Amino acid sequence: MKYLDEYRDGELAQRLAREIHRLTTRPWNIMEVCGGQTHAIVKFGIDELLPKQISLIHGPGCPVCVTSLEIIDQALDIAARRDVIFTSFGDMLRVPGSTTDLLSVKAKGGDVRMVYSPLDAVKIAEQNPAKEVVFFGVGFETTAPATAMAIYQAARKKLPNFSLLVAHVLVPQAMEALLSSPKCRVQGFLAAGHVCAVMGFDEYLPIASKYHVPIVVTGFEPLDILQGVLMTVQQLESGRAEVENQYRRAVRREGNPSAQELIHKIFRVIPRKWRGVGEIPESGLGLREPYTAFDAGIRFGVSSHCVEESPLCQSGLVLQGQIKPHECPAFGAGCTPEHPLGATMVSSEGACAAYFRYRRQPEPVAA
């Protein structure tokens, strides 16, 4: 497929890897923010092409993984109601709440449906006027325009039976929260390319300069990731801390203005609790007036209650890049994709699931 296959060329990948080897003189910790990048790195073994001094730290960029237990419990509560059709992206269905998951609710008779686009949920609402149709709005800035459009269209069509359980999160604020932790080991970032396709990358400029970290907007194919690492290493080795754009074919500096406009029309920025990380100020999106009429949390009166994670699950440390998945004692033992303790073992973009699928052994020592 054009724009995919040519970015998976093994010989060109080796060429980039050789250049990274040539330039690297010291150890560097580079975090890839997005779970899609983590998946590609582990699947294609990109980290194994790199010099030993370069450690790729897997970031918190998996929306499924960071959606708080409280919101998942709210989803489970709503989805179990008889008058509700609960719609969600497929990867949320198996994420464990504190007692069950959406697939189990469905097995017990709940009408839980997987959709490809939030607009599909709007269609279901139009076709089922006697039912309350709820969409589980999970995702980063990449997904926010789609969710915003669903609300915009539902408002335009005056659909009384559509609502949104909103769990949207924002990436730059999470990067800043990681950087401000004293335990942070990250020296450079591969920023999430598709988040930047929507938002552009100006909001990363103050982060790069405040924390003196290079930030390279990077795509998702092996050559993209290797070039992103190369550009980050070039900056690190020369003491620069700038925002650069590797993913120029898809990302403009200003992002996508019409998508941003709709996000701002429908949503406002709010504090948000991240699963495994805690509350991060200004890191979430909530509905703005007058669209709060579509807020499923308000409509169904589900309130936040504090719930505890499994004490065996260390996904919080994985999400913050403090341990690798296989360093968790539960990895592959009490916690597998079939019986996950935490969300990082569920989503295909979760670091634990990627390691379980592609790398059951500890990382081999590079020759």
Added chain:
Amino acid sequence: MCLAIPGKITVISGEDPLERVGKIDFGGIIKEASLAFVPEARAGDYVIVHAGFALSRLDEDEAHKVFDYLKRMGELSELKEDGP
């Protein structure tokens, strides 16, 4: 979750900019996607699609640059290897 796949717009329908829909060819699989966020996109353009929406029109010139860069890098290393 932020997976977005490149595809080629084959046909566009809908007059209202917010209702513009394209048939997108993903290597032989055709799916519809909203073009509401890429008002500049025309039939024949490649776009990246996420959750039923085209988010960005792919820039062909920029797409070539990484390969030009790799080609130059390859020529340079050949020069180094062949040099005195």
